[in-house]
Amino acid sequence: MLDKSNIKTLKPLPRHVAIIMDGNGRWARRRFMPRIMGHRQGAKTVKEIVTATRELNIPYLTLYAFSKENWSRPAEEVNALMDLLYEYLQQELDELLGKRIRLRAIGEIEALPPKVYDMLLETMEKTAKNYEMQLILALSYGGRSEIIEAAKRFARKCMEGHLSPDDLDEGSFRSFMYAGDVPDPDLIIRTSGEKRLSNFLLFQAAYSELYITSTLWPDFDKQEFLKALNDYRRRERRFGMTSEQILLRCTSSES
Numbered sequence: 358m359l360d361k362s363n364i365k366t367l368k369p370l371p372r373h374v375a376i377i378m379d380g381n382g383r384w385a386r387r388r389f390m391p392r393i394m395g396h397r398q399g400a401k402t403v404k405e406i407v408t409a410t411r412e413l414n415i416p417y418l419t420l421y422a423f424s425k426e427n428w429s430r431p432a433e434e435v436n437a438l439m440d441l442l443y444e445y446l447q448q449e450l451d452e453l454l455g456k457r458i459r460l461r462a463i464g465e466i467e468a469l470p471p472k473v474y475d476m477l478l479e480t481m482e483k484t485a486k487n488y489e490m491q492l493i494l495a496l497s498y499g500g501r502s503e504i505i506e507a508a509k510r511f512a513r514k515c516m517e518g519h520l521s522p523d524d525l526d527e528g529s530f531r532s533f534m535y536a537g538d539v540p541d542p543d544l545i546i547r548t549s550g551e552k553r554l555s556n557f558l559l560f561q562a563a564y565s566e567l568y569i570t571s572t573l574w575p576d577f578d579k580q581e582f583l584k585a586l587n588d589y590r591r592r593e594r595r596f597g598m599t600s601e602q603i604l605l606r607c608t609s610s611e612s
């Protein structure tokens with residue numbers, strides 16, 4: 358029997374945190390405000406959590422900012438969200454450069470309004486050489502369509518004679534996805550209590566730890582973020598193995 362007493366109980370911080378930012382509408386409704394005020398407050402939370410992620414030296418943060426399904430919301434809300442995104446990119450460029458944060462996007466970004474798309478490309482270009490942290494915005498993103506698009510890209514390579522079906526494995530498939538070089542999220546946080554993935558990072562979430570809080574996104578702050586991170590650090594990630602195997606791995610890597 359392995360002695361667990363000398364194993365550190367607090368694990369390292371996650372390398373990649375992904376967040377489903379939910380609850381903006383409810384936050385606004387509770388205050389008898391239009392939904393967009395909830396999104397506006399949510400954008401302030403985005404700034405706080407990006408800053409905290411950078412301070413904690415967590416190298417990857419992915420935010421589910423706009424899903425493919427969100428296009429079916431009322432046009433007024435979609436337009437307001439696009440304006441907010443544009444504003445965020447415009448206001449945050451200096452901050453991203455100063456903190457050496459690279460901005461990336463996953464999703465069908467060509468579907469964004471030209472003004473937002475251009476600003477997004479410009480921000481991605483200007484921050485491309487930043488290496489301290491990557492902020493990845495999921496925009497017009499859907500997990501199923503990411504997988505389908507990757508399959509199409511792979512099939513095209515096969516038809517062109519560059520690859521064959523036997524070349525495909527989990528590693529090579531990733532290279533056809535939006536950001537195949539980014540490690541899978543260790544921790545996925547969802548605010549506002551809903552217990553589902555909502556088409557977010559379906560392929561990459563296979564072994565992610567899930568943390569669900571009833572706090573609405575506009576109320577989520579650095580304290581709440583630290584609570585989620587500490588919860589994660591107390592968990593045992595087994596990746597399909599047994600506790601004993603994980604302990605053996607830990608003790609052999611420590612000796």
Ligand code: FPP
Pocket residue numbers: 378379380381382383384396397399400403420421422423424427438441442445494549574
């Ligand atoms: C879900 O809440 C949230 C969204 C669809 C949009 C998220 C956008 C932001 C946080 C602000 C803009 C983003 C950036 C990166 C500047 P909901 O509207 O579905 O809330 P509800 O479930 O309470 O109605």
